[in-house]
Amino acid sequence: ADIDLLLSKSDPATFGRGPNDVLDETYRKAWKLDEDSFCWRFNPDSGEFISRLTQGLCPWDTFEKGIRVEPYKLNVYGQGGFFKTHKDTPRAENMFGSLVFTLPTQHEGGNLNLRHRTRQLSFDAAALLQSASPTSVAYVAFYSDVDHEVLEVTSGHRITITFNLYFDDFRAPVILPKKKLDIPRNPFMLALQELTNDANFRKTTQYLGFGLEHDYPMKVEGHQGANTEFVDKWQGYLKGPDALLYRSLADMGLRPELQLLYDSS
Structure with a gap:
């Protein structure tokens, strides 16, 4: 019932092609809510979480600048939903990555495949959530220019909340130089x-x-x-x-x- 209510408030998901937003369900089939249409209690823009995240993205960098995390979209991929290979459209020059949380709704399929040059990763949130507590979420962060795709959801609903990652010179560094590896x-x-x-x-x-x-x-x-x-x-x-x-x-x-x-x- 909650998912049905969520879908009733959502719009078909578009994607960026150059300066335009395009609706094409042969390329992407999903539903979305924009950042001003939903609220989530968890705030990833906190010191401890973003510090750990930054260390994972580049453990050898001093990161003598701040990081800002901004909510972007809530997406719902139902059975048959998918998103073909694409790169995220930078929203500003200081945007460098994306952070995607997968909520603990039952679903199968919908792996997020990431590829950059010769490296690749298949992020199977459904499998991770099956072995975790019911209140857990699965998350992945990657640079904006990394190719990625959402494979077809074979059952259930894959619900994600995406945040954009920005460098921010007006914030304190998230990792002090003395902590660099x-x-x-x-x-x-x-x-x-x-x-x-x-x-x-x-x-x-x-x-x-x-x-x-x-x-x-x-x-x-x-x-x-x-x-x-x-x-x-x-x-x-x-x-x-x-x-x-x-x-x-x-x-x-x-x-x-x-x-x-x-x-x-």
Whole structure:
């Protein structure tokens, strides 16, 4: 009865395509409530929760900036509901990720599959909730540029509440620098250290370039000044492996800099 009432107040779920919201049930079949149409007592925008979440997203970063969590949507996927592969539309330049809670309503299917480059994860909230207490929720957080899809729900109702994650310079850091973890001596760092210790290599090589693994939203009106803006803003906003790379290079005594490359062809 509660689910029927919820559905009666919900609208068919749209999705972003460029600047537009599109309704296409061959691509996404679900129901939704916007953030101003529902209330949930649990507030993930609390110090302890968001600190643990941030440590999971990037345990080696100092995170000398604040994080803000804002409610976005409540979604209901009934039997036959799904959402094909997509990326979340950044709502602002400082939005970097999404946080999705799955409520403990009985359902089967509806796995959230995440893919980024060669890495992938299948988040099976239904299985996690079956082995948890009735008052538990399952949650997952991921960067906005990660491809993800909701597989078809085969029975029941998959109900989720999604929050957007933002960097916020007006908030205190969620993790103090003293809590940062040491970067493990991984094969990449060992190989690079051996290379930079080679006197002939240092003599013949002035620059090394590494492409970033993640995408970053950015408004650029012309190229003039864009690179300076990028360096100033995004050095502290790097995600996961990009933050790890930057810190690794700095810890090795190198001088990493962020640069923009333009394809003028």
